[in-house]
Amino acid sequence: MAPPSKLKVATSVLVRLVKEEASYHKEMAQQEARIKKTEADIEDENAEYQLKQERQALEETKNVFPSIRAKISQALQNLEDQLESSKEGGEGSEEELTKAKEAIEAANKTLAEAS
Template identity: 65%
Template sequence: MAPPSKLAVSTSSVVRLVKEEASYHKELEQQQARIQQLENSTSDENAEYQLKQERQALEETKNVLPALSQKIKAAVAKLEDELEANKEAAPAEEVTKAKEAVASAKAAIRESA
């Protein structure tokens, strides 16, 4: 079996990064919900410590997003370069997947901005 082309590798990288960013956004929402739940419940004697831990985890997740956004932008730029260089030589299926990956990455960048 032939190794994957540079275009396929770049496409996979962009797709993976977009999924990773979506995962972090989902985690962010879950953490915010847990914080809200902890703030509303007063019965737990350990709630203050848990609240502190959840807020710290929330901040750490927020700190990951800007760097991840930069990685996505760099990966998209690389993929666009690969697309331009291999437009005629690459199989149509790979080109289509690459264009879809670029579109989804740009949409993710717009959403996070």
């Protein structure tokens, strides 16, 4: 079996990073919900400690976003370069080109939402 093309690898990297950012957003929403629940149940003797831990986890999650967005931007640029060279060289199947374009659209949308 032939190794995957550079275009396919670059597409996979970008798709993975976009999914990773989406999972961090989901995690952040869950943490915020747990914080609200803990704040509502303040009578628990351990609530203050749990609240502190949840807030710390939320901050750590928020701190991940700048680096993941930088990685997405870098992977996006790499994929765009690979796509351009594949078009010029006539390399890559139609399916690979379509997936690459879809990944670029998803990454641009993700970066636009972050702004």
